[in-house]
Amino acid sequence: MEANGTPQSPAGDWRSYERMLLPPIQDLHKLDVYTKHGGYERLRRVLEDDDVAPDDITNEVKASGLTGRGGAGFPTGVKWTFMPEPDDRPRFLGVNGDESEPGTFKDRQVMEYNPHLMFEGILLAGYAMHIDTAYVYTRGEYTDWIALMAEQLENAYEAGYVGEDILGSDFSMDIVLHKGAGAYICGEETSLMESLEGKRGYPRYKPPFPAQKGIFSCPTTINNVETLAHVPLIVQEGGDAYSTIGAEDMPGAALYGMSGHVKQPGVYEYPTGMLLSDLIYDVCGGMARGEDLKAVVPGGSSVPPIRADQIDGLSMNDESLGEVGSRTGTFCPLVLDEETDMVSFTRRVAHFYQDETCGQCTPCREGTGWLENILARIDEGEGRMRDIDLILELCDNMDGGRTICAFADGAVGPIRAAVKRFRDEFEAKCEASVYPVSTDVSAGPDSAVAATE
Amino acid sequence: MSSFDIQRPIVELPDQNPDPEFSDEELVWTDAEEEKIEAWKEQYPEDQAAIMKVLWLAQEKFGYLPPEVIKFCGETLDMSFSQAYGVATFYHQYYKEEKGTYVLDVCTCFSCQVCGGYDILHYLEEKLGVHAGETTDDGLFTVQEAECLGSCGSAPMMEITNGVYVHNLTPEKIDDLIESLRAGEVPSFTSMTLPQDEEELGGNRRTDVESTETYQTQPRAEHME
Numbered sequence: 001m002e003a004n005g006t007p008q009s010p011a012g013d014w015r016s017y018e019r020m021l022l023p024p025i026q027d028l029h030k031l032d033v034y035t036k037h038g039g040y041e042r043l044r045r046v047l048e049d050d051d052v053a054p055d056d057i058t059n060e061v062k063a064s065g066l067t068g069r070g071g072a073g074f075p076t077g078v079k080w081t082f083m084p085e086p087d088d089r090p091r092f093l094g095v096n097g098d099e100s101e102p103g104t105f106k107d108r109q110v111m112e113y114n115p116h117l118m119f120e121g122i123l124l125a126g127y128a129m130h131i132d133t134a135y136v137y138t139r140g141e142y143t144d145w146i147a148l149m150a151e152q153l154e155n156a157y158e159a160g161y162v163g164e165d166i167l168g169s170d171f172s173m174d175i176v177l178h179k180g181a182g183a184y185i186c187g188e189e190t191s192l193m194e195s196l197e198g199k200r201g202y203p204r205y206k207p208p209f210p211a212q213k214g215i216f217s218c219p220t221t222i223n224n225v226e227t228l229a230h231v232p233l234i235v236q237e238g239g240d241a242y243s244t245i246g247a248e249d250m251p252g253a254a255l256y257g258m259s260g261h262v263k264q265p266g267v268y269e270y271p272t273g274m275l276l277s278d279l280i281y282d283v284c285g286g287m288a289r290g291e292d293l294k295a296v297v298p299g300g301s302s303v304p305p306i307r308a309d310q311i312d313g314l315s316m317n318d319e320s321l322g323e324v325g326s327r328t329g330t331f332c333p334l335v336l337d338e339e340t341d342m343v344s345f346t347r348r349v350a351h352f353y354q355d356e357t358c359g360q361c362t363p364c365r366e367g368t369g370w371l372e373n374i375l376a377r378i379d380e381g382e383g384r385m386r387d388i389d390l391i392l393e394l395c396d397n398m399d400g401g402r403t404i405c406a407f408a409d410g411a412v413g414p415i416r417a418a419v420k421r422f423r424d425e426f427e428a429k430c431e432a433s434v435y436p437v438s439t440d441v442s443a444g445p446d447s448a449v450a451a452t453e
Numbered sequence: 454m455s456s457f458d459i460q461r462p463i464v465e466l467p468d469q470n471p472d473p474e475f476s477d478e479e480l481v482w483t484d485a486e487e488e489k490i491e492a493w494k495e496q497y498p499e500d501q502a503a504i505m506k507v508l509w510l511a512q513e514k515f516g517y518l519p520p521e522v523i524k525f526c527g528e529t530l531d532m533s534f535s536q537a538y539g540v541a542t543f544y545h546q547y548y549k550e551e552k553g554t555y556v557l558d559v560c561t562c563f564s565c566q567v568c569g570g571y572d573i574l575h576y577l578e579e580k581l582g583v584h585a586g587e588t589t590d591d592g593l594f595t596v597q598e599a600e601c602l603g604s605c606g607s608a609p610m611m612e613i614t615n616g617v618y619v620h621n622l623t624p625e626k627i628d629d630l631i632e633s634l635r636a637g638e639v640p641s642f643t644s645m646t647l648p649q650d651e652e653e654l655g656g657n658r659r660t661d662v663e664s665t666e667t668y669q670t671q672p673r674a675e676h677m678e
């Protein structure tokens with residue numbers, strides 16, 4: 001471990017890590033190749049062994065410490081225990097393949113390169129929670145990938161891995177593919193349920209939580225595609241062994257979707273807790289344009305960006321990123337170099353949220369629009385110094401439980417952090433209109449506001 | 454002067470009650486389509502849940518979803534017009550008005566923005582002589598600005614008519630693409646090489662489809678600046 005010169009990496013000896021979610025096996029997406037490499041064996045063992053009860057699977061997942069990979073990072077095993085005792089109602093699993101968080105593109109690799117691992121995970125989760133139907137909600141843009149999955153799902157049905165009396169046991173489960181149609185908000189779990197029911201994707205109030213009243217008011221669990229793909233690995237390795245991989249607070253393998261100004265962007269599989277510096281300079285070969293690093297957004301547009309001078313020793317787990325007020329989110333870091341204009345960048349982020357708000361809650365519907373408007377004004381050199389604090393004030397009026405879902409928090413977090421952490425850039429852009437001729441803002445924003453009034 | 458003096462550009466509202474494009478005779482499902490719809494209804498406890506699939510089917514069949522088509526889809530599943538209209542208008546990908554033969558969705562979001570997504574969009578706008586949101590006079594191309602399409606590692610990128618992704622765009626690639634689309638050839642599905650496969654699988658994880666050479670970030674289209 002120490003020999004690699006990264007003794008402090010919670011990911012441990014990541015250079016000799018062997019991939020599990022996307023192992024280097026050609027054509028693994030095909031059923032015959034998958035079964036040749038031990039595929040569906042874990043399911044078979046669970047179904048054939050009378051000693052393995054459904055709760056045992058949940059307990060293994062709990063022991064593994066697996067946390068959700070959809071962005072919120074909630075412990076998966078714990079979530080599963082929220083399901084009530086079986087009664088005469090149907091029970092559902094919602095598989096979240098909406099993947100619309102900007103910067104995130106890792107679930108797609110699972111759906112394309114290892115769909116059967118996901119199906120096996122779905123079946124094991126279904127067995128653990130007495131679920132009869134799983135809906136795989138995939139974003140509508142992934143047309144080609146949905147077709148690929150549909151083909152493989154059909155093969156799995158034919159081979160008896162899915163459907164009635166799976167592998168001769170008395171466990172039956174259906175998997176249904178559901179294609180979205182381009183709405184970011186449908187990734188939010190209650191919105192996803194509404195969308196599945198054939199309605200507008202308006203998030204619902206919680207409580208009631210999905211486990212009590214989910215899809216068609218029946219007990220439901222929503223899990224991310226990648227999260228479920230971990231489940232067969234946990235059943236195979238055992239929960240305790242799995243929990244030793246990667247960072248302690250959110251153990252396991254992780255798919256890192258690297259994008260932005262790095263030489264080799266793309267999806268990489270390593271343990272959780274990779275140092276950001278290792279990811280950027282080692283794994284991705286450094287900065288693409290030879291410029292210095294300016295900022296990193298660790299996991300999708302909803303998490304606060306980090307300044308370059310903060311990344312020393314930071315690793316991809318919530319404990320570490322929490323120290324600088326950020327989160328792992330979807331494990332998909334965006335890397336920005338010195339040439340990036342943080343004001344235009346923040347403006348574009350605001351535009352995304354303005355475009356995608358479902359419009360149910362006033363603070364979110366109106367707030368996202370005003371954020372974009374003010375940021376646009378600053379970006380175009382028409383901003384006033386006091387606009388900067390106006391943005392922060394607006395942010396304070398949008399988040400913290402004022403809205404039905406966490407979308408507003410997701411919109412506000414990164415914008416507030418960007419304004420605070422790169423305030424000098426925002427001020428520089430506001431300068432011109434405050435002092436049409438001169439450029440001295442050293443007296444600070446307060447005097448600048450006074451100068452206009 | 455108040456600080457709330459920002460004016461949004463005025464956008465022309467779409468006509469909410471256009472003359473019907475499709476007659477009652479046209480608004481029927483074939484037997485094969487009905488069979489599909491019946492199978493979809495089986496997949497859910499309530500028929501209404503199949504509405505998204507039915508709208509997709511209708512969009513494939515009619516090209517877009519004017520109000521009478523939405524109404525027809527709703528009736529298929531015993532839904533009121535307002536319910537079906539609410540669903541159809543909630544989602545970006547259902548076309549409520551007629552589009553060009555090829556809809557070019559250029560991603561300018563987040564990762565694509567910082568990798569030159571806007572340069573690509575503007576190059577395309579200039580080349581085709583339309584702004585984002587407009588259709589060329591020959592009815593061949595509609596250019597649109599899209600939010601993250603989930604392919605940020607190969608930014609900048611675009612999607613063609615809710616289907617094929619084209620990765621790592623450059624002006625040259627756009628030139629080739631437009632030329633081939635004009636000739637009626639839509640590029641085929643390409644699998645994105647995972648960087649780790651470069652070493653271990655020779656960059657070819659799937660032998661049944663074409664694989665892209667490698668991930669390469671485009672330096673922000675320097676020659677266009």
Ligand SMILES: Cc1cc2nc3c(=O)[nH]c(=O)nc-3n(C[C@H](O)[C@H](O)[C@H](O)COP(=O)(O)O)c2cc1C
Binds near residue numbers: 067
């Ligand atoms: C606005 C919003 C968008 C979301 N989008 C996604 C998404 O695209 N994919 C996803 O897996 N989870 C998304 N989530 C998180 C889900 O609500 C949910 O927490 C997650 O799917 C649970 O799965 P997990 O525990 O396996 O992560 C989103 C949440 C919010 C608030």
Ligand code: SF4
Binds near residue numbers: 203356357408
């Ligand atoms: S917070 Fe925003 S996205 Fe969420 S329900 Fe309210 S308006 Fe809709």
Ligand code: FES
Binds near residue numbers: 102
């Ligand atoms: S930001 Fe363009 S594909 Fe994700």
